[in-house]
Amino acid sequence: MTSQRPTFLGHLTASVAAHGPLCVGIDPHPALLDAWGAGADAAGLERFGRTAVEAAAGRVAVVKPQVALFEAHGSAGLGALERVLADARAAGLLVIADAKRGDIGSTNTGYAAAWLTPGSPLEADALTVSPYLGVDALDGAFAAAEAAGKALFVLAATSNPEARALQSARLPDGRTVAAAVAEAVTARSVATGAGHGLVIGATVDRADYGLATHPSTPVLVPGFGAQGASLGALRTLFPADAVVLASASRSILRAGPDALAAAIDAAKAELPA
Numbered sequence: 001m002t003s004q005r006p007t008f009l010g011h012l013t014a015s016v017a018a019h020g021p022l023c024v025g026i027d028p029h030p031a032l033l034d035a036w037g038a039g040a041d042a043a044g045l046e047r048f049g050r051t052a053v054e055a056a057a058g059r060v061a062v063v064k065p066q067v068a069l070f071e072a073h074g075s076a077g078l079g080a081l082e083r084v085l086a087d088a089r090a091a092g093l094l095v096i097a098d099a100k101r102g103d104i105g106s107t108n109t110g111y112a113a114a115w116l117t118p119g120s121p122l123e124a125d126a127l128t129v130s131p132y133l134g135v136d137a138l139d140g141a142f143a144a145a146e147a148a149g150k151a152l153f154v155l156a157a158t159s160n161p162e163a164r165a166l167q168s169a170r171l172p173d174g175r176t177v178a179a180a181v182a183e184a185v186t187a188r189s190v191a192t193g194a195g196h197g198l199v200i201g202a203t204v205d206r207a208d209y210g211l212a213t214h215p216s217t218p219v220l221v222p223g224f225g226a227q228g229a230s231l232g233a234l235r236t237l238f239p240a241d242a243v244v245l246a247s248a249s250r251s252i253l254r255a256g257p258d259a260l261a262a263a264i265d266a267a268k269a270e271l272p273a
């Protein structure tokens with residue numbers, strides 16, 4: 001008898017079915033810390049992050065802490081992030097660590113060990129990575145994620161306008177750079193069933209990039225709210241069989257700690273059924 005190992009895709013699909021596709025970003029920008037009355041130090045970060053987790057728990061499937069904004073506070077900031085990650089996972093939330101790591105292969109394996117090893121201090125369920133040192137340089141990180149029932153989210157077509165020239169450039173075979181990345185990640189995700197995903201901004205025109213989706217390859221979609229895209233448009237951006245996560249950070253976090261749960265409910269209500 002064969003036993004099916006739990007996969008990130010399995011957890012994600014079940015959790016999105018229960019709570020919907022909203023992903024709450026945890027981005028402790030200095031201005032937000034100030035507006036929340038949380039200090040610009042490790043204690044403030046921890047309060048901010050754990051309050052966001054408390055509001056998100058039971059409301060959404062996924063949270064996405066922005067690692068850079070914790071790293072800005074050095075080791076104390078990373079300590080705060082460790083506690084936010086632990087709280088989120090204990091509350092049953094799936095956690096995508098938005099660290100956008102990407103290097104040569106041997107170093108990528110180190111990043112995967114840091115973020116995706118069960119029991120590691122910074123353990124998350126998935127990690128954002130950059131493929132722009134080569135998708136194949138991520139092989140060891142893909143393998144580490146798969147061994148742990150976790151996943152990578154690989155940048156394909158990012159939401160920022162500065163990325164367009166690079167990511168929409170055409171390869172000799174006519175595909176865009178973003179489409180070539182997406183095809184390689186989808187092939188790996190289909191072959192392993194792991195649920196490795198893509199990052200595709202809500203602000204980009206997928207057709208223009210020649211970007212297809214596949215049900216085995218979830219799509220993390222930033223760009224809603226503060227970057228201008230409307231949550232209500234989610235289903236016009238992606239086909240019905242795509243597993244999508246609509247990510248919003250500042251537009252929700254600006255509500256402040258006391259109104260955060262209501263802001264999450266309001267964002268969910270904007271999403272199409």
Ligand SMILES: O=c1ccn([C@@H]2O[C@H](COP(=O)(O)O)[C@@H](O)[C@H]2O)c(=O)[nH]1
Pocket residue numbers: 025027066098157158159160199200201222223224225226227247248249250251
């Ligand atoms: O293409 C990308 C990839 C990642 N991000 C990250 O998502 C959030 C967006 O924050 P908002 O406040 O909702 O604009 C942030 O952490 C980015 O680093 C992205 O925006 N675009």
